[in-house]
Amino acid sequence: MELREARLEDHEAVAAFTRETWPDREGEDYIPEVYPEWIDGEDTHTLVVDAGDDIAGIVQCVLLSPDEAWCQGMRVNPEFWGADVSKRLSYGAFEWARERGALVARNMVFSWNAAGLGQSRSVGFEPVTEFRFAHPEPDPDADPALEISADPAAAWRAWAESDVREHLRGLALDTDESWAMSELTRTALERAAEESAVVAVREDGLRGMSYRSRIAEREREGETERFAEYGVASWDDLPAARALFAAIARDAAAVGADRTRVLIPETARAVSDAAYTRTEIADEPDFVLSADLSAERIRR
Numbered sequence: 001m002e003l004r005e006a007r008l009e010d011h012e013a014v015a016a017f018t019r020e021t022w023p024d025r026e027g028e029d030y031i032p033e034v035y036p037e038w039i040d041g042e043d044t045h046t047l048v049v050d051a052g053d054d055i056a057g058i059v060q061c062v063l064l065s066p067d068e069a070w071c072q073g074m075r076v077n078p079e080f081w082g083a084d085v086s087k088r089l090s091y092g093a094f095e096w097a098r099e100r101g102a103l104v105a106r107n108m109v110f111s112w113n114a115a116g117l118g119q120s121r122s123v124g125f126e127p128v129t130e131f132r133f134a135h136p137e138p139d140p141d142a143d144p145a146l147e148i149s150a151d152p153a154a155a156w157r158a159w160a161e162s163d164v165r166e167h168l169r170g171l172a173l174d175t176d177e178s179w180a181m182s183e184l185t186r187t188a189l190e191r192a193a194e195e196s197a198v199v200a201v202r203e204d205g206l207r208g209m210s211y212r213s214r215i216a217e218r219e220r221e222g223e224t225e226r227f228a229e230y231g232v233a234s235w236d237d238l239p240a241a242r243a244l245f246a247a248i249a250r251d252a253a254a255v256g257a258d259r260t261r262v263l264i265p266e267t268a269r270a271v272s273d274a275a276y277t278r279t280e281i282a283d284e285p286d287f288v289l290s291a292d293l294s295a296e297r298i299r300r
Contacts, residue, residue, distance in 0.1 A: 062180065135261060164270070
C-alpha cells in the first residue's frame with residue numbers, strides 16, 4: 001500500500017467508505033461533501049493510503065499557525081482495518097507538519113468515538129482538554145442586564161485571567177479553519193473585533209468574554225440553516241453567564257443567524273451554569289488531543 005497525496009480522482013473511492021462512517025449515529029459524514037475543497041486548500045495536506053484498486057484511508061493536516069498543526073478527517077476503509085493504515089496516515093501528516101515548522105499537532109475526537117480515541121493515543125496523541133457546545137437562541141431583544149463591551153483588550157484580559165483558559169489550555173475555535181482549535185491570542189481577538197464581533201462583560205470588573213469565530217450555512221432537514229459560531233465563552237459567575245449568553249443571542253440575531261454554537265469548557269460548573277440559565281447544551285462533550293512533533297516516539 002502506498003502513502004501519497006490525495007487527488008481529485010480519488011473522490012468517489014473516498015466517498016464510498018465515508019458516507020456511513022457512523023451508521024448508528026444521526027447525520028452523515030462531512031468528508032464526501034468537502035473532499036474536492038480539501039484538494040485545493042492552502043496550507044493543507046491531504047493524504048490517502050492507496051491500496052491499488054481501492055483507497056484504504058484518508059487524513060488531512062492543516063497548518064493553523066507557524067507552529068500549530070491540526071489533523072482531521074482520519075478515516076480508515078473497513079476493508080483495511082488492522083493493517084496499520086491510521087499509523088501510516090498519522091505519521092505522514094506529522095512529517096509534513098514538522099517539515100513546515102510545526103511543533104505540535106492536535107486533533108478533536110467525539111467523546112463517544114472510542115475507536116477514534118484509541119487510534120489517536122496509539123499514534124502519539126495525548127489528552128489535552130474537553131469542551132461542549134452551548135446553543136443560546138438568537139434573540140434581537142435579549143437583554144444582558146450587565147455592561148457589555150466590544151473592546152478586544154477587555155476580552156483578552158478577561159480570557160487571560162480566567163480558569164476557563166487554564167482548563168482549555170489556551171485553546172479556542174480557530175477563525176479560519178472550521179472544527180479546529182488553536183491558541184487564542186490577543187491578535188486574534190483584535191482581528192475578531194474588526195471582522196466579526198467581540199463581547200466582554202465588564203461591570204464591577206471584567207467578568208466574561210466571547211467572540212464570533214464565523215458565520216456559516218448548512219442544510220438541515222431540507223432547509224438552509226444559518227448559524228453563528230462563537231469560539232469560546234468564559235465567565236466568572238451566574239450573572240455574567242446570563243449576560244454573556246444574552247449578548248451572544250443578540251449578536252447572532254443581528255447577523256441573521258437561525259442557530260448558534262458556542263464552545264464552553266466541559267466542567268461541572270460551566271455546564272451546570274449554562275443549564276441553569278436555560279441555555280440549550282449539547283448532549284455530549286468532545287475531546288482534544290495533542291502530539292509533540294519533536295518527540296522521537298511519534299516519528300516513523
